[in-house]
Amino acid sequence: MQRVFEALSSVVRRKILAYLAHADMTAGEIAARFEISKPAVSQHLTVLENAGLVTSEKRGQFVHYRLVPDHLANTLHAYAQEVCPVSKPLKAESARIAAKRKS
Amino acid sequence: MQRVFEALSSVVRRKILAYLAHADMTAGEIAARFEISKPAVSQHLTVLENAGLVTSEKRGQFVHYRLVPDHLANTLHAYAQEVCPVSKPLKAESARIAAKRKS
DNA sequence: TCAGTGATTAAGTTATGTCTTAAATACTAA
DNA sequence: TTAGTATTTAAGACATAACTTAATCACTGA
Numbered sequence: 001m002q003r004v005f006e007a008l009s010s011v012v013r014r015k016i017l018a019y020l021a022h023a024d025m026t027a028g029e030i031a032a033r034f035e036i037s038k039p040a041v042s043q044h045l046t047v048l049e050n051a052g053l054v055t056s057e058k059r060g061q062f063v064h065y066r067l068v069p070d071h072l073a074n075t076l077h078a079y080a081q082e083v084c085p086v087s088k089p090l091k092a093e094s095a096r097i098a099a100k101r102k103s
Numbered sequence: 104m105q106r107v108f109e110a111l112s113s114v115v116r117r118k119i120l121a122y123l124a125h126a127d128m129t130a131g132e133i134a135a136r137f138e139i140s141k142p143a144v145s146q147h148l149t150v151l152e153n154a155g156l157v158t159s160e161k162r163g164q165f166v167h168y169r170l171v172p173d174h175l176a177n178t179l180h181a182y183a184q185e186v187c188p189v190s191k192p193l194k195a196e197s198a199r200i201a202a203k204r205k206s
Numbered sequence: 207t208c209a210g211t212g213a214t215t216a217a218g219t220t221a222t223g224t225c226t227t228a229a230a231t232a233c234t235a236a
Numbered sequence: 237t238t239a240g241t242a243t244t245t246a247a248g249a250c251a252t253a254a255c256t257t258a259a260t261c262a263c264t265g266a
Contacts, residue, residue, distance in 0.1 A: 002114060009112035010224090011105060014182075021186045027243060040225055042244055061233045061242050069187040076179045079117075083124045084172035113254090130213055143255055145214055150253095164212050164263045 004075045007051035012036070013044050017067065020054060024066040027056075107178045110154035115139070116147050120170065123157060127169040130159075 007013050016030055031041040045065060048054045052071045057064050110116050119133055134144040148168060151157045155174045160167050 005108070005111045005117070008108045008182075012224095014108070017186050028241090031243095036224090037226060038242085039227085039244070039246095043224075046244090058232090058243090063243065067186070073183055073187050076183050079111075080176055080179050083120050083170070084176050115254095131211090134213090139254085140256060141212085142214070142216095142257085146254075149214090161213090161262090166213065 001075060001079070003047075003051040004053065004072070005079075007047050007053055010044065010047075012041075013048055016041075016044060016048060017053060017072070020065060020067040021069070024064055026062040026064055028062070030065065104178060104182070106150075106154040107156065107175070108182075110150050110156055113147065113150075115144075116151055119144075119147060119151060120156060120175070123168060123170040124172070127167055129165040129167055131165070133168065 012034060015034075019025060019030060019033065027042060027045060028038070030045070031038045034041055045054065045056070049056060053068055054065050055068055057066075111120075115137060118137075122128060122133060122136065130145060130148060131141070133148070134141045137144055148157065148159070152159060155171060157168050157170055160169075
């Protein structure tokens with residue numbers, strides 16, 4: 001929990017998660033999308049991995065990173081529940097999905 | 104957005120939000136629940152207020168703080184949508200509420 | 207007006223985060 | 237084996253966050 005919120009506190013790391021939400025990427029592909037150095041990006045990836053938000057897999061020369069979407073969603077949802085038990089956005093989302101199911 | 108996630112990255116600040124989720128409190132009442140100094144707590148409250156997560160109101164000698172629950176829920180939800188468009192926990196929550204409405 | 211209380215501001219220290227460059231590791235292919 | 241590429245580790249600089257104590261501001265009530 002602490003590690004997840006710590007990880008999310010950085011703009012760079014949130015951008016990395018956004019990239020990985022669309023497609024798995026190698027460390028190099030991710031680094032290429034930022035102005036900072038590769039080691040800096042590598043450190044950000046380590047933070048994300050320690051938070052359980054991404055996983056990595058070495059394939060030959062490359063290290064492929066991918067999102068662990070459930071972990072992020074679960075953590076955010078758990079915290080939202082804790083602080084605002086019946087939050088409006090969740091209810092709105094629910095209504096939308098419920099409406100879809102009816103049709 | 105950045106300010107919200109920055110605010111949430113601190114254990115103390117998340118605890119403050121949890122306290123305020125149950126009841127409005129004065130700065131002193133909040134500070135009494137932590138081991139750190141009052142000025143330190145005051146600074147944390149400023150961070151939370153700058154993030155739009157809480158508001159304060161001075162009544163006489165006291166400053167009352169209260170949660171702005173929608174802001175937190177909206178931000179978390181917006182971000183969850185961005186990274187995992189149709190996240191499982193939200194769907195689970197939706198299903199639960201939808202079920203309630205049927206009965 | 208003055209002493210006391212609640213809260214914040216100011217100033218300075220310490221801890222932590224984030225970045226850089228240089229070096230090391232691991233793999234690929236000539 | 238050697239050169240080249242992908243990535244991480246190491247070490248250190250710099251900026252920012254978080255905390256402390258002391259001082260200040262604002263309000264209350266004698």
